[in-house]
Amino acid sequence: MARFAFSLAERAVRRRWEKEFDDHEQQQRQSDKLDTDVALGAVTDSPGPHVPNPQKTRYSCRKCRTVLFGVADLEDPPHTQSQHSFRKKGASHNITSSLCQSHFLAQPLSWMGGCGDMEGKLHCPKCLYKVGHYSWTGAQCSCGTWVVPALMIPKSKVDEMKRAGGSWRLKD
Structure with missing residues (x-):
């Protein structure tokens, strides 16, 4: 069954x-x-509307599967943990906390609407599910690096879809 x-x-x-x-x-x-x-x-x-390249990896809303951005929309080059990374007070430095848990976009996309405030929330244009937040003054990644400006979308809020043959498949 x-x-x-x-x-x-x-x-x-x-x-x-x-x-x-x-x-x-x-x-x-x-x-x-x-x-x-x-x-x-x-x-x-x-x-x-913003439409990512159909031949590359795309990221969709976890709730309604609306495609939000593509791999080409991510920051280029991606931030790296450097000598200026900061750990949160009292946090142990283990391997899971040093991995990036969010995607950072290079620039605002058309579906984000007005990002005129200094900071705010990002919602899916279809279902209005909160998929992330933005801050023009920056935000700290889970790896400890400070990213400015920060258009941050946690990996837990989106599904990564890869092209496999003629159809799209969720990445396991």
Whole structure:
């Protein structure tokens, strides 16, 4: 019975991802057409929704699976633990606390809305689930490094999706 339920759920998720991928391809074609129009002199009034590269790793909302950002949107180069890393007072320095538990984005994305305040929360545009926070004054990563500016999304709030063959798979 459990295998049957699992196979039904797997098929439903696969269909949804395929639909999202097809929708993304259609948006990409429209975006390419708009890019051509802009190159020919046409003017667009507003930017479209942020769509990460479909061939690379993407990150989606853990609750509703809406694609939020891609690997190309992460800070480049990623921060590294340096001599200026700080441990929280009273925290033991073990291997699990020194690993980064969050993704840091290089710049605000269109779905984030107004990031005009000094700091605030980031919510999924579809289900309004809190996926992270931003702070223009910076924030401390779990590895101890201070990252400025900080557009921080904890790994526990998003699912990493990798392209496997013709379909998307959650990374185990």
